Amino acid sequence: MTIGGIDIIGLTAMLMGASTPVLLAATGELVAEKSGVLNLGVEGMMIMGAVAGFAAAVATGNPVLGFVAGALAGALMALLFAFLTQIFLSNQVATGLALTLFGLGLSALIGKGYEGVRPPPTAKLDFGPLADIPVIGPILFSHDWIVYLSLLLVAVVWFVLRYTRAGLILRAVGESHDAAHALGYRVVAVRFAALGFGGALAGLGGAYLSLVRVPQWTEGMTAGAGWIALAIVVFASWRPWRVLLGAYMFGGITALQLQLQAAGYAIPVHILSMAPYVITIIVLVILSALHRHGVQAAPASLGKSFHASS
Amino acid sequence: MSELLEIEGLTKAYPGVVANDGVALRVRPGEVHALLGENGAGKSTLVKMIYGLVKPDSGTMQFQGAPYAPVDPRAARSAGVAMVFQHFSLFEALSVAENVALGMETPPPMRQLAAKIREISTEYGLPLDPARLVGDLSAGERQRVEIVRCLLQDPKLLIMDEPTSVLTPQEVDILFKTLRKLSAEGTAILYISHKLEEIRALCEAATILRGGKVVDHCNPREKSARELAELMVGAELKVTDRSTRKPGDVVLKVTNLSLPPMSQFGPALKEIGFELRAGEVLGIGGVAGNGQEELLATLSGERPSKHGTVQLLGADISALGPNARRGMGLLAAPEERLGHAAVPAMSLTENAILTGTTRKKLTQNGFVDQGAARAFAQDVITAFDVRTPGPHVAARALSGGNLQKFVIGREVLQAPEVLVVNQPTWGVDAAAAAAIRQALLDLAAQGAAVIAISQDLDELMEIADRFAALNEGRLSAPRPTKGLSIEEIGLMLGGAHGMQEAQI
Structure with a gap:
């Protein structure tokens, strides 16, 4: 199916892969922010995940170990952030920015020897005859396992936050850490866990970029994906399904503008490259403005330092 | 009657200040016991120690005849101590039922909990809708959420920290009826306030703190509000001089x-x-x-x-x-x-x-x-x-x-x-x-x-x-x-x- 030189089915199939790094990072950041911590270091955690995952996959020849290493690297970065902001009570905004700069620099250093190397490929899952169904087959059943994992994680995060006691405690800590502390919940421990989870997902997203999307290592290869993930969380009003929508819209427009460039449309390439960022933000701003009256979207303790002074 | 809570020589020092200095306190089952004192007299520190939020430096506590040293509020709650805070420990963006669930150790599923909240809150004359967001409630209703949260755990001792400071006189009446009913059922209440008339109306025993030390145990009904105030302050109170004024333009x-x-x-x-x-x-x-x-x-x-x-x-x-x-x-x-x-x-x-x-x-x-x-x-x-x-x-x-x-x-x-x-x-x-x-x-x-x-x-x-x-x-x-x-x-x-x- 081709419209105006654009293959719609191919585009839709491509969209899911293109969106996965941002989706993973945004889902992780959503959990961290729901616990009341603003971690601006998503970009830094992603790129550390990208380089660590790449190095591990090349060294072991096993891409799965690469993804594990990417998630671990992201989580370690997040725990560093947690240590500084939750134990030493440093400013979250400044620490997050520093984490991004630190990650970009350290990853460039680690990645020096890996430029031009090809990583072991990650196979697409084989769904047998399902993949041969017209239209649906190529769109839904032609991806690798990380894509399905990312969708599953969105559903799990949504379910846990909404229906489980652990999710309720996490939201309570993000809503009012003083009240949660007074009731006997361990605010700092909950935030460490949420940050670690968020960092692991950001690292996984980064590893997906370097192992599947590109696939090779280049310095600064996340190219702002972490920042987009942060914006998506805010404009999605901290709701998992809207995060999915925002991430897929970003991925979709990225895929579309690449195809438009390839099809030779006379649109300046700068405008096309800019389009995913601009359109995603515009749509999510409109959505967040429409949300139900009277419901405060942001967790009330977001970005505030907690110290049990009593 | 045996004591429900018995505190002996409880001491807690912060850098530069001794918040509690050898405090002794006895509360009997079903008693409404007032804790009186100025700001900084150490009332809050004392109840925080009873509720497990602060660890005492020295001293002993006994609850129902057994040694009692809660490490955190959960331990206190499971022993049968509940607390209603002065600044509400509520989450505005969560519903009444979710707020209640957060204060319980093992809450039942939400639907059962909602039914239970309805039942208990009507029984004690404090009707509540479990589905409403706490942020939309009035101060009086918010306090009901806190009280219902405590009641669901069947406490033996209920601590109330300045509960009436945000209520209208009619709401205070309703609260007092609830507290008297609780007390009649055998729940002891430790009541912190500086409103002396209220204490004289509600409480049958009082412990007065000044500068971290107990200065007196008394029956507040036998003292005048002025006597109580002077015990708290440790000096005579000045009466404000209100000379007649003529309103101008x-x-x-x-x-x-x-x-x-x-x-x-x-x-x-x-x-x-x-x-x-x-x-x-x-x-x-x-x-x-x-x-x-x-x-x-x-x-x-x-x-x-x-x-x-x-x-x-x-x-x-x-x-x-x-x-x-x-x-x-x-x-x-x-x-x-x-x-x-x-x-x-x-x-x-x-x-x-x-x-x-x-x-x-x-x-x-x-x-x-x-x-x-x-x-x-x-x-x-x-x-x-x-x-x-x-x-x-x-x-x-x-x-x-x-x-x-x-x-x-x-x-x-x-x-x-x-x-x-x-x-x-x-x-x-x-x-x-x-x-x-x-x-x-x-x-x-x-x-x-x-x-x-x-x-x-x-x-x-x-x-x-x-x-x-x-x-x-x-x-x-x-x-x-x-x-x-x-x-x-x-x-x-x-x-x-x-x-x-x-x-x-």
Whole structure:
């Protein structure tokens, strides 16, 4: 199916892969922010995940170990952030920015020897005859396992936050850490866990970029994906399904503008490259403005330092 | 009867201060026991230790005859101790049922919990809708959430930290009925308050703390409120001198003043109107969150209002900012001391400059006149007996009462035509509160007009010539305080916010 030189089915199939790094990072950041911590270091955690995952996959020849290493690297970065902001009570905004700069620099250093190397490929899952169904087959059943994992994680995060006691405690800590502390919940421990989870997902997203999307290592290869993930969380009003929508819209427009460039449309390439960022933000701003009256979207303790002074 | 809770020699020291020094306390099952004391006497530290939030340095506790040393609030709750906090430990963006679930160890599934909340809350005359967001509830309803959360755990001992400070008189009645019913069922209640009449009406035993030490155990019904107050303060109380004043001409006129809400869960101001005469004190009562902050903001100039709504000495000042209004003689002291009335990290001198520069000429050609500013700050410190090493000290280093004296004094010494104060003695000990009230009365006696917004009805009855109630953003017509009964005031405050009477 081709419209105006654009293959719609191919585009839709491509969209899911293109969106996965941002989706993973945004889902992780959503959990961290729901616990009341603003971690601006998503970009830094992603790129550390990208380089660590790449190095591990090349060294072991096993891409799965690469993804594990990417998630671990992201989580370690997040725990560093947690240590500084939750134990030493440093400013979250400044620490997050520093984490991004630190990650970009350290990853460039680690990645020096890996430029031009090809990583072991990650196979697409084989769904047998399902993949041969017209239209649906190529769109839904032609991806690798990380894509399905990312969708599953969105559903799990949504379910846990909404229906489980652990999710309720996490939201309570993000809503009012003083009240949660007074009731006997361990605010700092909950935030460490949420940050670690968020960092692991950001690292996984980064590893997906370097192992599947590109696939090779280049310095600064996340190219702002972490920042987009942060914006998506805010404009999605901290709701998992809207995060999915925002991430897929970003991925979709990225895929579309690449195809438009390839099809030779006379649109300046700068405008096309800019389009995913601009359109995603515009749509999510409109959505967040429409949300139900009277419901405060942001967790009330977001970005505030907690110290049990009593 | 055997003791439910027995505390012996409990001590807790913080750097620089011994909050509790060898405190002893005995509570029998089913007893309503009052814990009395000034701010900083150590009441909060004591109950935090009983509730497992703070670990004592030394001393022993026994609960139901067994040694008791809770490591955290969960341990305390499972032993049968529950607590209703002074500043509610609630989550505004969560529903009533979710809030209740967070306070329980093993909550049942949400649907069962909701049914249980309905059942218990009606049984105790505190009806609640489990699905509503706490942010949409009134202060009285929020407190019910806390109480119901405690009741669901079947506590043996219920600790209540200043529960009535945010309630209307009718809501207080309902609360007392609930507490008496609980006590009759065998639940002991440890009741912290500084409202002495309430304690005399409710409690059968009292422990009085001063400076971290127990100064007396007594039966509050056998003592007068004055005797209790003097035990708390450790000195004789001064009675405010309220010499007769004659109201002069109208200085401030507010007509048809409306304002949209300033914050998400805040109220709107609706068609407020009143006249204020020179030399009178107008008391505005009401439970916090009914528009007090908003009213102060429109009068001080933080929030401009519609043309013609606020008139000072005949001139329309609705559109003017705070400094222009200060220049014309309208000053204000907001409720929140740290962060609104004063900048916490700045020195008292700098804080004095912030509001004093218009009327006291503390700046010249854009430069700060340090000498004059320091002298002005020093004047305030001397005149209002602010206990501090000097004007160079940061505002946040002062205790609440001392900073409040400074904040009020700073405005009073600028000789205002009209002074608006919100919660002038909130969280201030009795001696300082009396000094602040006297200063407001003296100011009025000199011919200034004063608006005192407060939740403390006794305070308003003491200083105000006329009383008006602010309820859900509406102001009732002011009435002379002479001959006004507490029941009438309760009705002016909107009764019990549509609460049902307790069915007991």
